[in-house]
Amino acid sequence: MANINFDYHPQFFTATILEWKPLLKEDAYKDIIIKSLQFYLQKKAL
Numbered sequence: 001m002a003n004i005n006f007d008y009h010p011q012f013f014t015a016t017i018l019e020w021k022p023l024l025k026e027d028a029y030k031d032i033i034i035k036s037l038q039f040y041l042q043k044k045a046l
Contacts, residue, residue: 024030
C-alpha cells in the first residue's frame with residue numbers, strides 16, 4: 001500500500017445498507033451522530 005499523507009488528499013466513505021433500510025429516519029439517531037461529531041471537534045480544539 002502506498003504511503004499516503006491524508007492531510008493533502010480527500011477522503012470519503014461509502015456504505016450500503018441491507019435492503020436499503022432507513023437507519024437514520026428518526027431524528028433522535030441523527031442527533032446522536034451530530035452530538036458525537038460536535039464533541040469530537042470540541043475535544044480536538046482543546
